[in-house]
Amino acid sequence: MVKILNKEVQNYINANLNADLHTLLLKKSPFPEVSMQEIVQQIKGKQVAERKFPFLLKEGILFPPQLSLEQSSSEKTALYKSEILKGKKFIDLTSGFGIDAYYLSQDFKDITLIEQNAELLKIVEYNWNVLSRNARFINRKLEDFLNENQEHFDVVYLDPARRDQNKNKVFLLEDLSPNILEIREKLLSISNQVVIKLSPLIDIKYLVSVLPQIFRIDIVALKNDVKEIVIFLSDENKKEIICNCVNLESGEPAFTFVFGEEENAVSEYDEPEKFIYIPNNSILKAGIFNLISAKFGLKKLHPNTHIYTSGERITNFPGRILEMESIDSKGVKKKEQYNIISKNHPLKPEDIKKKYGLKDGGEKYLIFTQSKKGKIILKSV
Structure with missing residues (x-):
């Protein structure tokens, strides 16, 4: 991790931001202790950051492999969610590259990030230090953490993996990792508000039918491309489910309705x-x-x-x-x-x-x- 941050290596990365990456991979690295694969990974990261999370285009930031970049929320959708959530104690149970956690936790004093990928978590912890943000970083499987945890949080957030063992996309809650239907009671036992990011392809009526604890659904589009469905769960008895349709960066107003009005x-x-x-x-x-x-x-x-x-x-x-x-x-x-x-x-x-x-x-x-x-x-x- 330290070697890729060497000034000469970083200068080489910045000089090749527009290079053909396939051609670059065929070349020998000019740095004996840093492979060309590692260099290209950082170039890809900067390219993705430019369109998805430009706040990370800062000297000293490290980027993970491409899959983690693709699965991360954009800065715009994370910022939208952050304006909704307030409190003291926040936990992200599936932090990934930490984009959602970085924004969603900005109004919280006590922040915990759970991630089972140790190398990815090291990168996130390093980046947060560069960005002067504090948090607890815990390398655990979500299920293990939930079984051992005794704390209560104001907000629990998670973004379940939406691919099966064969890397095929899945959409039903029981097919996600973790299985939301299996852990929902445990989630609600540690927080009065559970927020879950889901695929834009998931069916709204299906969600309401299998999760009676839903009290809010946000359908979030960015420049008219629906990016995510965000559901809010609570154990409190809510008679209505409020639905919000938003189209970020369009200048169009949000539209709010009560599920069932249609x-x-x-x-x-x-x-x-x-x-x-x-x-x-x-x-x-x-x-x-x-x-x-x-x-x-x-x-x-x-x-x-x-x-x-x-x-x-x-x-x-x-x-x-x-x-x-x-x-x-x-x-x-x-x-x-x-x-x-x-x-x-x-x-x-x-x-x-x-x-x-x-x-x-x-x-x-x-x-x-x-x-x-x-x-x-x-x-x-």
Whole structure:
């Protein structure tokens, strides 16, 4: 660990941040005590940090192998979660590279990180010293720690591994490592609030059906890409489950609803009017298609088309608002540039570009979709 921090080695790493890593791996390391694999690992780490957690682009920071980098939360989603959690004693039972722990624990005085990978934990402990952050670092399996622990915490956080022994992705709670259904009672015995980060692909209704202790669900998207589902558990009797849909770095407002509201909501339908509304992906993941229509007074184009319309522009909509007009296929001019959207339509964007000879991009939109009367095309005004 110390040798990779040698000034000459660090200068070499910084000089090769844009180098082809495959070519670099074929070269002999210019440093006898540091392998080229170790050098490339640090270069990859800096590249990932630049887009996911730039706060680690600081002299003296060490990076783990790529899998640990890929599994880490981004700085943006970790910061979002940190604004929710407050207290004195915080524990992360699956700390990994420690990005979530670093942000989530910033308003806590007593911080504990549990990690079963000893080498990874050494890197995290070293980095936290560089960043002047204090914590207890415990190299233990989560299950062993829970069996021995006598402490109580204000917040327990964990991000279960979502791959099985064959490295295939898994999503059900009982297939995760650790098995959430097996340890939930133990978790709730050491804290009144348990926070669990889950895959963005997990089904919301399934979660509610198997975990009656859920009182809050956050669907977190970053630039319209759903990154994680965060659930909050408590032993206290909560009559409602509050759900929050957020789309970070979009400028769009968050949308909050009570789980179950969708069942009683009803959509009205109409042909496209002046304004078209496309919900962001956190809303679509929540499956609240009728609730959005009812809450904002919008009309839906079709039961299976999650696009909405109104004659007057409404504000605070969690998604894109476009001023558009209906056209026929003759109104699509070849070689023009559009952002092409296809929803509930047989042609995919690539097929549409090929069929009509269109270029992708620019500021104008072209939507291929369906209303209750059939297939339609909408074009930016």
